[in-house]
Amino acid sequence: MIPEHAAFETLAVHAGQEPDEETGALVAPVFMTSTYVFTPEKMDRYLSGDKEGIFTYGRSRNPTQNALQQKIAALEGAPASLAVASGMAAVSLAILNCVHHGDHVLSCHTVYGGTHALISKVLSEFGIDHSFVEEMTEEALNRAVKPRTKVLYFETVYNPTLAIPDIELLVRWAKAKGITTIIDNTFATPWLFRPLEHGVDVVIHSSTKYINGHGDLIGGVILGQADFIDKIRSGIYQELGPVPAPMNCYLTLRGLKTLHLRMRQHCENAMAFAEHFSAHPLVEKVVYPGLPDDPSHENAKKYFRPGFYGGMVCIVVKGGIKEAQRVIDNLHIAHYCVSLGDLDTLVEQPATMTHGKIAPEERLRMGIPDSMIRVSLGVEEIGDIIADFEQALRRLEG
Numbered sequence: 531m532i533p534e535h536a537a538f539e540t541l542a543v544h545a546g547q548e549p550d551e552e553t554g555a556l557v558a559p560v561f562m563t564s565t566y567v568f569t570p571e572k573m574d575r576y577l578s579g580d581k582e583g584i585f586t587y588g589r590s591r592n593p594t595q596n597a598l599q600q601k602i603a604a605l606e607g608a609p610a611s612l613a614v615a616s617g618m619a620a621v622s623l624a625i626l627n628c629v630h631h632g633d634h635v636l637s638c639h640t641v642y643g644g645t646h647a648l649i650s651k652v653l654s655e656f657g658i659d660h661s662f663v664e665e666m667t668e669e670a671l672n673r674a675v676k677p678r679t680k681v682l683y684f685e686t687v688y689n690p691t692l693a694i695p696d697i698e699l700l701v702r703w704a705k706a707k708g709i710t711t712i713i714d715n716t717f718a719t720p721w722l723f724r725p726l727e728h729g730v731d732v733v734i735h736s737s738t739k740y741i742n743g744h745g746d747l748i749g750g751v752i753l754g755q756a757d758f759i760d761k762i763r764s765g766i767y768q769e770l771g772p773v774p775a776p777m778n779c780y781l782t783l784r785g786l787k788t789l790h791l792r793m794r795q796h797c798e799n800a801m802a803f804a805e806h807f808s809a810h811p812l813v814e815k816v817v818y819p820g821l822p823d824d825p826s827h828e829n830a831k832k833y834f835r836p837g838f839y840g841g842m843v844c845i846v847v848k849g850g851i852k853e854a855q856r857v858i859d860n861l862h863i864a865h866y867c868v869s870l871g872d873l874d875t876l877v878e879q880p881a882t883m884t885h886g887k888i889a890p891e892e893r894l895r896m897g898i899p900d901s902m903i904r905v906s907l908g909v910e911e912i913g914d915i916i917a918d919f920e921q922a923l924r925r926l927e928g
């Protein structure tokens with residue numbers, strides 16, 4: 531048994547992975563099965579309501595999924611967790627667990643595009659009302675709140691502006707009104723920030739990103755109090771069916787074992803990258819919460835692991851959409867694609883990709899200039915990444 535107060539690094543390696551009782555296998559086996567055979571004794575126990583440790587059907591639970599849930603719960607400091615098929619499944623289930631027809635969801639207009647579409651299109655078709663505020667200030671929230679507001683939904687780090695809200699203020703505001711807070715902690719991970727310790731009710735992750743960290747699966751996780759997670763598990767999870775494949779749970783478990791090592795490197799690389807390009811003649815601006823003059827620097831210092839500011843950096847190239855595109859097209863190491871949090875450095879252009887459907891003036895108001903390039907720093911040697919961007923930027927001069 532791992533000591534209860536073991537360090538993050540120890541929990542990352544050991545939590546959820548007691549050696550297999552029957553075989554002694556050190557690494558949690560992958561249980562590739564859709565159903566489980568009952569013995570008469572097991573069936574009697576099950577029918578009497580004693581379901582502890584009994585597996586019945588893969589849509590309900592799977593031992594590899596259980597192991598993953600234990601590890602991520604230990605890392606987030608959460609009483610309970612549920613691993614699901616994608617980040618969007620985690621967002622959907624967490625919100626749906628709080629609302630009924632006629633209720634209202636309050637969020638910020640910069641939330642992840644999929645979440646924005648879920649709230650504004652899908653949920654509204656089912657009679658769930660919503661408001662998006664431009665800034666999560668007390669005044670804006672007071673103006674937008676309604677008698678049937680049930681959820682305040684926000685993200686630790688907004689994308690791609692990398693703004694960090696004052697989370698304790700949001701929690702205080704919501705608690706005073708009996709509103710459930712749900713945070714998407716994908717960009718930070720529990721290594722940088724553990725929202726439940728600051729009073730947030732529910733944490734979700736797209737484990738597709740840093741949690742798994744290797745870019746080889748889609749997954750999600752919901753963390754919170756046991757009654758909240760139990761209600762999802764025995765209700766909408768069971769009936770909607772967004773079950774994670776056992777193999778994906780195994781890969782995520784393996785990925786989590788190095789979360790602390792990867793995050794440290796992502797953050798160190800991001801800091802070096804941000805500092806280097808802050809003083810570059812072809813770069814108008816660098817957005818990174820680790821820079822002392824960044825608007826979110828104080829909140830990053832207040833909430834994040836001391837000295838670390840995340841693995842995402844945005845650079846605004848001098849020029850417009852075309853110039854940013856030319857830089858991207860000339861990169862040799864960094865890959866041009868959506869997603870983030872992989873071992874490989876990934877870049878995307880918000881104005882043409884993630885935020886391409888938003889009008890340019892609206893984008894500017896959101897803090898997203900046309901020539902912004904979002905960079906998810908990988909764990910490569912940072913000198914190579916900086917040199918890659920240097921040579922791509924120099925092409926603008928020719």
Ligand SMILES: Cc1ncc(COP(=O)(O)O)c(C=O)c1O
Binds near residue numbers: 642689
């Ligand atoms: C912050 C954030 N939350 C949620 C999601 C959705 O996750 P998934 O793609 O795993 O469904 C994403 C995907 O990019 C994301 O960036």
